[in-house]
Amino acid sequence: MNSPFELGSVLIKGGRVVDPANGLDATxxxxxxDGVIQAVGRLEAPAGCAVLSADGLVVAPGLVDMHVHLREPGYEYKEDIASGSRAAVAGGVTSMAAMPNTQPVTDDPSVVGYILERxxxxxxxxxxxxxxxxxGLQGQFLTEMGLLLQAGCVAFSDDGRPVTDSGVMRRAMEYARMFGALIIQHAEEPSLTANGCMNEGLISSRLGLPGIPVESESVVVDRDLRLAALTASRYHVAHVSTGDAxxxxxxxxxxxLAVSCEVTPHHFSLTDEAVLGYDTxxxxxxxxxxxxxxxxxLEGLARGIITVIATDHAPHDEENKRLEFCHAANGVVGLETLLPVSLELVRDGVMTLADCLAAMSCNPARLLGIPHGTLGVGQAADIVLFDLEESWTVDARQLRSKSKNTCFHGRRVKGRVKRTLLAGKVVYDGV
Ligand SMILES: [Zn+2]
Incomplete structure (x- = not known):
């Protein structure tokens, strides 16, 4: 016999409920x-309903991470959908957008079906x-966006690679606009990046490493914004890293214009000084x-220009990271450190807690057109309970992700996920 708890019925009692989508921040x-939010307020548990105490905890919408590489199909030795999901819920993330640079690429409805099934x-x-x-992320021929949307896609991107050809980008925007779909650009000009492997500046000179100029990002964003104006389409810059962009x-x-951008926790919390030890x-x-x-x-976040925080969770095995700096793979895992590192923005006075959570819940959900990232009555009960004050130290070895390539190893952080619920069922218990 299932307990009511397992059936997704529960009263979460006494927490600080922060639901930015509905402007709520109150005990x-x-x-x-049955997995659906029925009421918010001062409530008594119906007969037979389980009660979960949230005393001293924040109760927030399950986080929505709109930029994740789950590596399946094709690179399951780095991550698979199951291990990525475990990492996600340990970090309070209940919805994630999976980037298409898998093998095969998510350019066909059959791959979409496979991912959803897994x-x-x-x-x-x-x-x-x-x-x-x-x-094939080849930058030449557009995919069948209509069929991909029907199969379950929520946006389009060649992420990992930029769409460099201006004519292709224009046609992609025009095509996506027919469906109201979002185009997400990995903004990078390959001829400016060339063989660069870190930011171009004093530190790259000092280390003797080839640099990537700010313009590698900004020239693509500038061009795309003109094309977004031309086509009146919805355009989103992934992992923005420069003040110019x-x-x-x-x-x-x-x-x-219907344009938006996201930033990763590593880009708002670290600088190229982190490269000084050649740490890949x-x-x-x-x-x-x-x-x-x-x-x-940070100013972009504070002023509401950057409306989304996303991880760009990019698992890589040791073999691809334990290489000479310039030959190592790009990317870091991020699902399990998203929340505590983002909460630094709140403590540092950059954003309110509600705005910070909005950037990881209702804002990306709206961009993707998915009915999540909210605690509204009638919505699926995807919920994270976390302790705002608990301090802990990030330890790469403790990560649930198959890959341990975090840039936050050893960082002292504050804010810890205690429980994550998906449709009212506990999918992570860190108590
Ligand atoms: Zn990217």
Whole structure:
């Protein structure tokens, strides 16, 4: 016999409920019946309903991470959908958008179906496939966006690679607009990146490493914003890293264009100084920038220009990371450190707790057009309970992800996920 708890019915009592989608930040109880949020307020448990105490905890919408590499199909030795889902829920993430640079690439409905099936089998978190913009991520021929959307895709991107050809990008935007779909660009000009492997500046000179200039990102964003204006399409810059790109997005938003951008925790919390020891866990694309760019990104968050925090969770095995700096793979894992590192923004006075959580819940959910990231009555009860004050030290070996390539190993952080619920069922218990 299943307990009511296992059936997704529970009263979450006495927590600080922060639901940015509904402008709520107050001590309240939350009643979940059959996996759906029934009521928020001062409540009594119906007969037979389980009660979960949230005393001293924040009760927030399950986090929505719109930029995740789950590596399945094709690279299951780095991560698979099950291990990525375990990492997600340990980090409070209940919905994630899975980037299409798998093998095969998510450029065909059959791959979308496979990912959804594997996510269902894992049963821990919701996975929303992002379809490729071009076949095989080759930057030439557009995918069948309509069919991919029908199959379950929520946006389009060639992430990992930029769409460099302006004509292809224009047609992709026009095509996506027919469906109201979001185009997500990995903004990078390959001829400016060339063989660069870190930010171009004082530190790259000192280390004798080839650099990647800020313009590698900003020239692509500038071009794309013009194309977004031309096509009146929905455009989103992935993992923005430079003040110039943030400023360009700000101007476009002032002109009422439907453009947005996201930042990763590593780009707003670290600089290229992290590369000083040639640590390949500080190697990613785009690279960690200098303090001036980091401060510009913080200002972008504070001013609501950057409306999304996303991890760019990019698992890599040791074999691909334990290499000479320039030869190591790009990317870091991030699902399990997303929340505590982002909460530093709140403690540092950059954002309110509600705005910070919005950037990881309702804001990305709206961009993807998915009905999550909210604690509204009638919504699926995807919920995270966390302790705002608990301090802990990030330990790469403790991560649930198959890959341990975190750039936050040894960092003292504050804020710890205690429980994660998906449709009212506990999928992570860290108590
Ligand atoms: Zn990318």
């Amino acid at each position: 309240a109880d939350l009643l979940v019946l 996510a269902r089998a894992a049963g821990l978190a919701r996975v929303f496939p992002v379809g490729a913009i071009t076949k 943030v400023q360009a997005v700000a101007q476009a938003r002032n002109r009422q 866990d500080a190697k990613m694309s785009p690279p960690l920038r200098n303090e001036r760019d980091r401060l510009a990104v």
